[in-house]
Amino acid sequence: MTTKDNLMAENATPRFIVKVSPQGASRLKTGHLWVYRSDIVSSGDAPPGSVVTVTDHRGKPLGTALYSSTSQIAIRLLSHDPAIDVSALLRQRIADAIAYREAVVRNTDAYRVIFSEADGLPGLIVDRYSDILTLQILTQSIDSDPVRQLLVSELSDRLKPNSIVERVDPRVRELENLPPRDSGLIQGDKTSTVITMNGIQFHHDALQGQKTGAFLDQRENYSAAAQFARGDALDVFCYHGGFALHLAPHCSSVTGVDSSRPALEAADRNAELNHQEVEWIEANAFDLLKDYSASDHLYDTIVLDPPAFAKTRRDLDAAMRGYKELNLRALKMLRPGGFLISCSCSYHVSQSDFLEMLASAGRDAHRQLRLVELRSQAKDHPILPGVPETSYLKCAIIFVS
Numbered sequence: 038m039t040t041k042d043n044l045m046a047e048n049a050t051p052r053f054i055v056k057v058s059p060q061g062a063s064r065l066k067t068g069h070l071w072v073y074r075s076d077i078v079s080s081g082d083a084p085p086g087s088v089v090t091v092t093d094h095r096g097k098p099l100g101t102a103l104y105s106s107t108s109q110i111a112i113r114l115l116s117h118d119p120a121i122d123v124s125a126l127l128r129q130r131i132a133d134a135i136a137y138r139e140a141v142v143r144n145t146d147a148y149r150v151i152f153s154e155a156d157g158l159p160g161l162i163v164d165r166y167s168d169i170l171t172l173q174i175l176t177q178s179i180d181s182d183p184v185r186q187l188l189v190s191e192l193s194d195r196l197k198p199n200s201i202v203e204r205v206d207p208r209v210r211e212l213e214n215l216p217p218r219d220s221g222l223i224q225g226d227k228t229s230t231v232i233t234m235n236g237i238q239f240h241h242d243a244l245q246g247q248k249t250g251a252f253l254d255q256r257e258n259y260s261a262a263a264q265f266a267r268g269d270a271l272d273v274f275c276y277h278g279g280f281a282l283h284l285a286p287h288c289s290s291v292t293g294v295d296s297s298r299p300a301l302e303a304a305d306r307n308a309e310l311n312h313q314e315v316e317w318i319e320a321n322a323f324d325l326l327k328d329y330s331a332s333d334h335l336y337d338t339i340v341l342d343p344p345a346f347a348k349t350r351r352d353l354d355a356a357m358r359g360y361k362e363l364n365l366r367a368l369k370m371l372r373p374g375g376f377l378i379s380c381s382c383s384y385h386v387s388q389s390d391f392l393e394m395l396a397s398a399g400r401d402a403h404r405q406l407r408l409v410e411l412r413s414q415a416k417d418h419p420i421l422p423g424v425p426e427t428s429y430l431k432c433a434i435i436f437v438s
């Protein structure tokens with residue numbers, strides 16, 4: 038039986054059975070959705086990407102899951118019901134994800150519509166950029182043709198986009214042992230548009246840029262930062278100017294720094310679109326902060342939003358040193374009464390690691406820090422209390438005396 042047959046045969050009985058160890062079973066029972074390969078007792082002949090029945094080591098059914106033959110995350114639970122109709126479930130989950138956004142998303146036509154496990158759709162990310170939808174497929178199961186067809190038809194019917202674009206991460210496909218595939222249009226022909234978040238406009242080119250084009254998870258943090266921003270502002274790791282353009286109406290000067298020239302060119306087009314003046318500097322942030330802090334450049338508002346330094350747990354020590362260095366230099370460059378908006382998007386850096394690092398940077402800089410707000414990711418990137426991996430972004434707004 039191929040992946041395709043198994044996934045869409047509604048009552049495929051018997052399904053392939055994957056047995057998990059007592060530890061794997063207890064993870065699933067306590068609300069987690071993953072079982073690692075090391076906790077698989079046997080996977081029978083389950084084909085890559087197939088829908089399987091998960092059982093404990095004695096054969097007691099625990100639910101229906103998606104199986105990956107290569108990922109360290111061998112099992113992603115779809116449902117505690119071992120006999121669920123998978124295509125009906127996928128349709129229902131899409132409808133639920135859209136209903137959740139209708140309930141919580143405000144002031145934007147760009148937001149994440151489906152956030153993988155957090156919406157019960159493991160391995161699928163869908164972002165809406167006004168009239169363009171962007172799809173990212175991260176697992177063998179979601180990559181199957183019938184699932185792709187189901188997704189495109191449900192998303193088109195419910196959200197009526199002008200086009201749907203797939204963004205491919207070649208590394209993920211390699212890890213999942215999937216054939217190479219190019220990013221491109223999968224429906225319609227529109228690939229660029231303008232999005233508006235919190236009243237600020239951004240050009241969006243669906244086939245360019247990092248992630249799926251924008252860092253939508255920071256959207257609510259942009260407006261939170263704007264509430265406190267004033268004076269001279271510096272947005273470090275500015276990308277397309279998300280923070281910088283939100284700060285600009287409240288500040289006397291704004292400078293954005295990034296090492297990517299294409300990102301700064303896009304940022305400059307965005308500044309023009311919003312009739313804002315921002316100075317963009319192409320530089321390595323570590324070098325620039327070192328120079329600026331040594332040469333007494335002072336600011337009233339500084340944003341630090343670096344890329345994830347800790348991609349794995351092994352990187353944690355080096356990552357913490359990187360965060361500390363950036364925050365220490367930024368603190369030294371703030372005028373008394375200034376605001377530091379400091380972010381980390383590394384899941385492996387816990388909230389308490391992050392606060393400890395900030396406290397230590399504050400001590401070394403001889404500055405007093407008051408935590409005005411400790412924020413997380415925008416609500417369209419939901420957090421599941423039982424799945425800690427769904428919570429990754431930290432954004433501290435700090436008053437610095």
Ligand code: SAH
Nearest residue numbers: 252274275276279295296297321322342344
């Ligand atoms: N603040 C942005 C997102 C930042 S993502 C927003 O809200 O949209 C991280 C950015 O850091 C990327 O644009 C990347 O190009 C940039 N970057 C990565 N390493 C860098 C470095 N060493 N110095 C400066 N910029 C860097």
